[in-house]
Amino acid sequence: MSTNSQQPEVHHPVIHRDDTAKKLGMWLFLFTELILFGGLFLVYSIYRYLNPEDFSNGSHHLDVGIGALNTMILITSSLTVALSITAIQKNKPKLAIGLIVFTIFCALLFMVNKYFEWGHKIHYDLYPGTELFKALKPGEGLFYVLYYFMTGLHMLHVVVGAILLGIMANYIRKGMITHDNYVLLENGGLYWHLVDLIWIYLFPLLYLIH
Amino acid sequence: MDEQKHHIVDYLTNIKVWVALAVLTILTVWVSEFNLATLTVAVALSIATIKAILVLSYFMHLKFDSKILIIMVLVTLVIFLSMIIFTFFDYLYRK
Amino acid sequence: MTTTTLPNYLEDKQGKKGLMVWLTTHDHKRIGLMYLAALSVFFIVGVLIGILMRLELLNPGKDIVDPQTYNSLFTLHGVIMIFLFVIPGIPAVFGNIALPLIIGARDVAFPKLNLFSWYLYMFGAMLALGTLLVGDGPPDTGWTFYAPYSVKTGTNVTMAVFAAFILGFSSILTGLNFIVTIHRMRCPGMSWFKMPLFAWALYATSWIQLLATPVVGITLLMIAVERMLGIGLFDPALGGDPVLYQHLFWIYSHPAVYIMILPGMGVISEIIPTFSQRRIFGYKAIAYSSLAIAFIGYFVWGHHMFTSGMSGPARVIFSILTFLVAIPSAIKVFNWLATMYNGSIDMKPPMLYAMGFIFLFLIGGLTGLVNGALAADIHIHDTYFVVGHFHYVMFGGTGFAFFAAMHYWFPKIWGKMYSIKHATRAFWVLFTGFNILYFPMLVVGIMGMPRRYYDYLPQFHLPNEISTVGSWITVLGLVYMIVVLIQGMRKGEKAERNPWHGLTLDWQTDSPPTLENFEEIPTVTEGPYEYK
Numbered sequence: 062m063s064t065n066s067q068q069p070e071v072h073h074p075v076i077h078r079d080d081t082a083k084k085l086g087m088w089l090f091l092f093t094e095l096i097l098f099g100g101l102f103l104v105y106s107i108y109r110y111l112n113p114e115d116f117s118n119g120s121h122h123l124d125v126g127i128g129a130l131n132t133m134i135l136i137t138s139s140l141t142v143a144l145s146i147t148a149i150q151k152n153k154p155k156l157a158i159g160l161i162v163f164t165i166f167c168a169l170l171f172m173v174n175k176y177f178e179w180g181h182k183i184h185y186d187l188y189p190g191t192e193l194f195k196a197l198k199p200g201e202g203l204f205y206v207l208y209y210f211m212t213g214l215h216m217l218h219v220v221v222g223a224i225l226l227g228i229m230a231n232y233i234r235k236g237m238i239t240h241d242n243y244v245l246l247e248n249g250g251l252y253w254h255l256v257d258l259i260w261i262y263l264f265p266l267l268y269l270i271h
Numbered sequence: 272m273d274e275q276k277h278h279i280v281d282y283l284t285n286i287k288v289w290v291a292l293a294v295l296t297i298l299t300v301w302v303s304e305f306n307l308a309t310l311t312v313a314v315a316l317s318i319a320t321i322k323a324i325l326v327l328s329y330f331m332h333l334k335f336d337s338k339i340l341i342i343m344v345l346v347t348l349v350i351f352l353s354m355i356i357f358t359f360f361d362y363l364y365r366k
Numbered sequence: 367m368t369t370t371t372l373p374n375y376l377e378d379k380q381g382k383k384g385l386m387v388w389l390t391t392h393d394h395k396r397i398g399l400m401y402l403a404a405l406s407v408f409f410i411v412g413v414l415i416g417i418l419m420r421l422e423l424l425n426p427g428k429d430i431v432d433p434q435t436y437n438s439l440f441t442l443h444g445v446i447m448i449f450l451f452v453i454p455g456i457p458a459v460f461g462n463i464a465l466p467l468i469i470g471a472r473d474v475a476f477p478k479l480n481l482f483s484w485y486l487y488m489f490g491a492m493l494a495l496g497t498l499l500v501g502d503g504p505p506d507t508g509w510t511f512y513a514p515y516s517v518k519t520g521t522n523v524t525m526a527v528f529a530a531f532i533l534g535f536s537s538i539l540t541g542l543n544f545i546v547t548i549h550r551m552r553c554p555g556m557s558w559f560k561m562p563l564f565a566w567a568l569y570a571t572s573w574i575q576l577l578a579t580p581v582v583g584i585t586l587l588m589i590a591v592e593r594m595l596g597i598g599l600f601d602p603a604l605g606g607d608p609v610l611y612q613h614l615f616w617i618y619s620h621p622a623v624y625i626m627i628l629p630g631m632g633v634i635s636e637i638i639p640t641f642s643q644r645r646i647f648g649y650k651a652i653a654y655s656s657l658a659i660a661f662i663g664y665f666v667w668g669h670h671m672f673t674s675g676m677s678g679p680a681r682v683i684f685s686i687l688t689f690l691v692a693i694p695s696a697i698k699v700f701n702w703l704a705t706m707y708n709g710s711i712d713m714k715p716p717m718l719y720a721m722g723f724i725f726l727f728l729i730g731g732l733t734g735l736v737n738g739a740l741a742a743d744i745h746i747h748d749t750y751f752v753v754g755h756f757h758y759v760m761f762g763g764t765g766f767a768f769f770a771a772m773h774y775w776f777p778k779i780w781g782k783m784y785s786i787k788h789a790t791r792a793f794w795v796l797f798t799g800f801n802i803l804y805f806p807m808l809v810v811g812i813m814g815m816p817r818r819y820y821d822y823l824p825q826f827h828l829p830n831e832i833s834t835v836g837s838w839i840t841v842l843g844l845v846y847m848i849v850v851l852i853q854g855m856r857k858g859e860k861a862e863r864n865p866w867h868g869l870t871l872d873w874q875t876d877s878p879p880t881l882e883n884f885e886e887i888p889t890v891t892e893g894p895y896e897y898k
Contacts, residue, residue: 082550085340095351097583136296139292140286143329146280254326261322266316
């Protein structure tokens with residue numbers, strides 16, 4: 062696999078490309094992300110168990126419409142990332158770039174929605190530290206704290222995911238990702254699907270379970 | 272994990288999965304309008320799990336990947352669920 | 367095989383200059399040595415703090431520091447020793463150096479990521495030590511950062527917690543790297559069951575790093591946000607439950623105990639067959655028991671919380687599960703002993719440290735069962751018995767395994783040999799000092815002396831005096847050992863390729879190896895311990 066270089070001064074190990082290793086590495090990273098959110102899901106489930114009424118009340122005050130819209134946006138963006146991988150496999154880089162750009166557009170739309178959703182609550186002083194917040198029942202307070210924490214951390218992942226996909230689109234443009242070397246795009250896609258997966262659970266847990 | 276041929280999920284399959292996800296999303300919102308009492312959580316989480324399995328199998332290609340990867344995903348899930356279940360051993364029996 | 371014309375990895379500068387040779391390297395051996403350098407410094411700082419604490423405890427009442435300083439001392443001793451030394455310890459140093467060598471690979475799977483982990487580690491370490499210098503004084507919560515005190519105290523907890531968060535990520539990335547390396551980069555012919563046991567131990571450890579560390583990450587993040595915004599997640603006044611913090615913390619930190627000990631067991635599993643020149647007894651049992659320890663280790667965290675107000679059934683369940691963990695640990699010990707039976711045992715320093723490990727780990731493990739027994743733990747929880755047990759496992763176990771690895775791979779790393787005579791003497795000083803230092807803690811704990819106090823009742827005076835004297839002997843042993851090793855590194859005789867007559871692949875290449883480890887990737891046909 063590797064031959065001894067003639068100049069002993071500078072030589073680099075020749076390591077062959079191993080796509081399976083890269084993909085496995087990405088999956089392992091996704092496991093840690095899953096457990097990271099898992100800690101929050103654990104806290105959520107315990108406090109929900111301890112304060113069922115308050116959590117139900119809190120959940121009633123969230124806007125199911127915005128939540129459902131954001132869910133649709135995310136699953137659509139997940140689709141377009143998946144399609145972009147199919148496109149690159151079929152050697153259609155332009156189509157792939159177009160699909161990724163659309164995905165990033167979805168990510169922005171998601172963030173705009175979230176901005177209005179959070180903004181609305183903050184406008185009414187519904188955040189930790191305010192008089193209104195202190196007057197809430199402890200369980201309701203915990204619900205909103207978890208709501209902010211979980212959606213906030215998720216939002217951070219949306220931002221990171223969108224940036225990663227932007228880099229991937231640029232790589233396709235430069236020809237660094239091609240129809241026979243697309244593991245990077247697959248990994249970017251996997252990350253984006255994880256963002257979707259987390260939301261698939263966040264949506265019912267926060268918005269729907271009254 | 273042996274080298275394997277790269278399986279291409281065609282456009283149509285992806286779109287079908289998307290349709291299923293959209294329908295399930297509408298379903299879960301629609302169901303939440305009814306008062307299912309104790310079943311609310313179970314129904315909502317079951318629908319979410321079906322959606323998650325669809326995303327994992329098709330969008331994330333797990334269905335076409337090597338078995339060892341599927342085992343790893345399952346082990347991760349088992350450990351994650353055990354963390355929750357074992358913590359509940361405490362809270363369920365608190366006086 | 368003829369000697370290669372390529373320079374070894376210590377001399378091969380790849381056209382770089384000065385420190386950049388090290389700071390920009392992607393070579394697993396160099397990165398391992400960079401970890402070793404950093405870890406040694408932090409270890410010495412940790413030891414110095416420990417010495418100060420023992421000095422304070424020499425007599426009842428105030429000796430040298432006031433109570434608040436003492437609180438910070440035991441917190442820093444814990445944070446430094448656990449997060450900066452014991453957890454990264456063997457995987458980061460000897461995993462990095464030896465794993466690619468023993469599985470016949472040129473490097474780990476992601477060399478750049480490996481270097482990035484080191485930078486993360488250094489950044490986290492600087493933050494942890496920075497708590498000493500900036501803000502309102504070093505944290506005084508103990509290394510566990512228990513809520514609600516960690517949320518209320520005015521000391522520099524946020525920064526310490528953030529440091530632990532960063533260090534956790536470094537640990538996760540190392541684990542990720544090793545798992546992919548072991549899956550993808552074993553040399554031709556090396557099936558899973560022809561893999562050396564150290565690789566098995568690292569594999570099991572890596573899975574714990576990967577699947578447990580994020581829990582503490584998110585928990586510490588919650589503590590940090592709690593301190594900054596007062597969100598009340600663990601504050602009873604706002605509906606939170608402090609015991610939930612303990613659950614979250616130990617969901618990580620108990621498996622983390624196995625992050626600390628499993629690689630140590632892996633090192634011992636390499637040394638014992640080599641120095642007995644015998645085929646290892648029960649190869650598969652040792653390999654599987656590593657996985658079993660990793661797996662069962664996830665489900666026993668509650669035994670740290672028997673007196674925290676957990677429900678009765680939960681306490682019983684966690685106590686029973688705790689006893690299960692002892693089984694795979696015991697399987698390993700019995701297999702090591704069976705390996706030595708009828709072997710031609712060579713009592714060189716690595717073997718001495720391995721024997722020391724078995725002896726001390728046995729005491730640590732058995733006292734662990736006393737702690738794990740629900741009824742007994744109610745009495746000894748938060749006494750010096752726990753401190754004694756913990757140090758027997760962590761220092762006597764992991765620490766001695768670390769030293770064993772250091773003496774074992776020393777000729778491979780440096781291509782030179784230390785003085786066997788002096789290294790042997792250093793071992794005996796260290797081993798004696800260790801037992802004088804920690805055994806009295808077990809006794810005084812049973813007598814009822816609580817831990818984490820800077821003062822104690824007069825009836826505990828004698829054991830504490832003995833213990834403090836033991837700490838001096840221990841330090842003497844450590845200094846002796848370090849001097850011997852540094853002397854060996856600088857002026858030692860040239861070591862052969864395979865001074866211990868080992869059969870694993872690391873011994874079949876040059877000492878020190880070249881940057882690419884092997885001239886040609888070896889092919890393996892039989893197991894790693896087929897001694898004739």
